[in-house]
Amino acid sequence: MKTLRDIGEDALIARLLGKIPASDLRVGPGDDCAVVDDGRGPLRLLKTDAIVEGVHFLREAAPAKVGWKAVARVISDFAAMGGRPRHLLVTVALPADLEIRWAEGLYRGIGRCLEAWGGQLAGGETTAVPEGGPVMVSVAGEGVVDRRHCVGRRGGKPGDVLAVTGALGGSMRGRHLSFEPRLAEGERLARGGARAMMDLSDGLAKDLPRLAKACGCGFEVAREAIPRSRGVTIEAAISDGEDYELLAAVEPRKWDRLVLDWPPELAPLQAIGRLVESGGTLAGGWEHFTS
Amino acid sequence: MKTLRDIGEDALIARLLGKIPASDLRVGPGDDCAVVDDGRGPLRLLKTDAIVEGVHFLREAAPAKVGWKAVARVISDFAAMGGRPRHLLVTVALPADLEIRWAEGLYRGIGRCLEAWGGQLAGGETTAVPEGGPVMVSVAGEGVVDRRHCVGRRGGKPGDVLAVTGALGGSMRGRHLSFEPRLAEGERLARGGARAMMDLSDGLAKDLPRLAKACGCGFEVAREAIPRSRGVTIEAAISDGEDYELLAAVEPRKWDRLVLDWPPELAPLQAIGRLVESGGTLAGGWEHFTS
Numbered sequence: 001m002k003t004l005r006d007i008g009e010d011a012l013i014a015r016l017l018g019k020i021p022a023s024d025l026r027v028g029p030g031d032d033c034a035v036v037d038d039g040r041g042p043l044r045l046l047k048t049d050a051i052v053e054g055v056h057f058l059r060e061a062a063p064a065k066v067g068w069k070a071v072a073r074v075i076s077d078f079a080a081m082g083g084r085p086r087h088l089l090v091t092v093a094l095p096a097d098l099e100i101r102w103a104e105g106l107y108r109g110i111g112r113c114l115e116a117w118g119g120q121l122a123g124g125e126t127t128a129v130p131e132g133g134p135v136m137v138s139v140a141g142e143g144v145v146d147r148r149h150c151v152g153r154r155g156g157k158p159g160d161v162l163a164v165t166g167a168l169g170g171s172m173r174g175r176h177l178s179f180e181p182r183l184a185e186g187e188r189l190a191r192g193g194a195r196a197m198m199d200l201s202d203g204l205a206k207d208l209p210r211l212a213k214a215c216g217c218g219f220e221v222a223r224e225a226i227p228r229s230r231g232v233t234i235e236a237a238i239s240d241g242e243d244y245e246l247l248a249a250v251e252p253r254k255w256d257r258l259v260l261d262w263p264p265e266l267a268p269l270q271a272i273g274r275l276v277e278s279g280g281t282l283a284g285g286w287e288h289f290t291s
Numbered sequence: 292m293k294t295l296r297d298i299g300e301d302a303l304i305a306r307l308l309g310k311i312p313a314s315d316l317r318v319g320p321g322d323d324c325a326v327v328d329d330g331r332g333p334l335r336l337l338k339t340d341a342i343v344e345g346v347h348f349l350r351e352a353a354p355a356k357v358g359w360k361a362v363a364r365v366i367s368d369f370a371a372m373g374g375r376p377r378h379l380l381v382t383v384a385l386p387a388d389l390e391i392r393w394a395e396g397l398y399r400g401i402g403r404c405l406e407a408w409g410g411q412l413a414g415g416e417t418t419a420v421p422e423g424g425p426v427m428v429s430v431a432g433e434g435v436v437d438r439r440h441c442v443g444r445r446g447g448k449p450g451d452v453l454a455v456t457g458a459l460g461g462s463m464r465g466r467h468l469s470f471e472p473r474l475a476e477g478e479r480l481a482r483g484g485a486r487a488m489m490d491l492s493d494g495l496a497k498d499l500p501r502l503a504k505a506c507g508c509g510f511e512v513a514r515e516a517i518p519r520s521r522g523v524t525i526e527a528a529i530s531d532g533e534d535y536e537l538l539a540a541v542e543p544r545k546w547d548r549l550v551l552d553w554p555p556e557l558a559p560l561q562a563i564g565r566l567v568e569s570g571g572t573l574a575g576g577w578e579h580f581t582s
C-alpha cells in the first residue's frame with residue numbers, strides 16, 4: 001500500500017490539488033499566497049500555514065518562541081509577495097494534559113509577533129488533540145499589497161539576477177524560532193525590480209528549483225557567493241531550510257539601482273546567480289514526507 | 292501543575308485572548324466569524340476552524356466525509372452570520388505512514404463540499420505530523436455578507452423568540468460527518484428578523500447560554516418543543532453536540548411573518564423559547580478539555 005512517504009511533498013500536493021475544482025483567483029494554490037483582486041484598491045493576499053510539535057518545534061522549546069514562529073511564517077509569505085499582514089486567524093490544537101503556562105506562553109508569543117509586524121488577530125479557535133498528541137498551531141491570514149507591486153513566483157525571465165536576503169543555514173541552532181520576517185526587504189524588492197520572489201523555508205536547494213520551474217527557466221548559482229550564517233558550510237547553507245530569507249529574481253537593468261539604494265538597516269541583499277533558459281541543479285534541501 | 296483539563300474551553304479562551312493586543316475589527320474574536328468592514332460593499336467574514344483525528348473523527352471514517360466535515364464546519368459559521376463562503380484555505384497535517392488513498396479521499400471530500408456550497412479553494416498547505424500522530428485538517432476562510440443583514444451573537448433582546456433549524460441530537464450516528472451547512476436558512480433568518488445567531492456545535496445546553504450571555508440576557512426554553520432527531524431523547528437533543536443547526540433570537544414582531552414565509556424546501560424552523568432579562572439553565576453539552 002502506497003503511503004505519503006513513498007511520493008514526497010511536491011508530488012503529493014500536485015496529486016491532491018487535482019481533486020479540487022479550479023478557482024478564478026488572480027493567483028491560486030501553489031504560490032506563497034493566493035491573490036484576490038476586488039477590482040479596486042490594494043490586492044488582498046490569503047495564506048495558511050501550520051507548525052506541528054515534533055516536526056517544526058519540540059515541546060522543550062520556549063512556548064513564546066513557538067507562537068512567534070507560527071505567526072512569523074505566515075507574515076514571511078506576505079513579505080514574499082511584497083505585501084504586509086492585515087488580519088490573522090489562529091487555530092491552536094492542544095493536548096488536554098498540557099500545562100496552562102505553556103499555552104499562555106504560546107499565545108504571548110503569537111501576540112508579540114502580531115504587535116511587532118503589524119497584524120491584527122481577527123479570530124481564533126482552540127481545539128483538543130488526544131492525550132500524547134502533538135501541539136499544532138495553524139495560522140491563516142489576510143494581507144494586502146499594492147496592485148502595481150505584487151510579486152508572485154512566475155514572472156522571472158532568463159537573465160534575471162537571483163538574489164537572497166540575509167544569511168543562510170544553521171537555522172536549527174535557534175533562529176528558526178526567532179527569525180524576523182523580511183517585510184521591508186520584500187516591499188523594497190517588489191518596488192525595485194523583483195519579477196519573481198519566494199521565501200526560503202525548505203532550503204535553497206529545494207526552493208530555488210521551485211522558483212525557476214514556476215518561471216519556466218533554469219538557473220545558475222555561484223555556490224561560493226551564497227551568504228552563510230556564521231560557522232556554516234556551503235552545503236548546510238544550501239540544504240538546512242527554515243531560513244525564512246527572501247529569494248528574488250530581479251530584472252537585470254534594475255539590479256544596480258536596487259543595490260545602490262538598498263538601506264543599510266535592512267538585511268543585506270546578495271546576488272547568487274541568475275535565471276537561464278534551462279538546466280541547473282543544487283543538491284540538498286528538506287523534504288517533509290520522505291526519509 | 293495546572294493543565295488545560297482543569298479549566299475548560301471557555302475559561303481557557305478568555306484567559307489566552309488576554310495575551311493578545313486588541314484589534315479594531317467590527318466584530319473580533321469570540322463570535323462565529325470576525326467581521327471586516329472595508330467601508331463599502333459587503334462586509335467580509337473571516338473564520339478558522341480545525342478538526343482532529345480522535346477528537347472530531349476516527350481514522351475508520353470515510354476520508355471524503357472527513358474532508359466534507361472540515362469545510363462544512365467553516366461554511367456553517369458563515370451561515371450563522373447570515374453570510375456565504377467565498378475563499379477558503381485548507382491546511383492538512385498528515386502522518387507519513389498514511390495511505391495515499393486516504394489523503395486523496397480527504398481532498399475529494401474537501402472539493403465536493405466547496406463545490407456544493409459555493410466556496411473557492413484559495414490555497415492550502417500540507418505538512419507532516421510525527422508517525423502515529425493524528426490527521427488534522429484546519430480550514431480558514433473568507434465569506435461575505437450584506438452589511439444590512441449581518442447577524443452576530445450579541446444583538447438579541449429580552450422577548451426575542453429563540454428558534455432552531457432542523458432537528459437536534461444523535462449526530463454521532465453519522466450526521467456529524469455529512470451535515471449540510473444551513474446557508475439558505477441563515478440568510479433567510481438574517482433578512483427576516485434574527486438579531487442574534489450562532490451555529491450549534493457543542494450542544495444546545497452549552498451554546499444557548501453562550502448566545503444569551505453575549506446578548507446580556509437570560510433565557511427560557513420549553514424543553515418539549517426542542518425538535519429532536521428520530522429516536523433521540525430530549526436529554527440527548529440538548530447535550531449531544533455537533534448538530535450544526537442554527538440557533539437564532541428573532542425580533543418578536545417579525546416572528547409570524549418569518550414563519551409564514553418560511554420556504555418548505557428549507558430545514559424547518561422551530562420556536563423553542565425566548566430570551567428574558569436574566570436566568571436560565573440547561574444541563575448537558577460538550578466540553579473539549581474537561582473530562
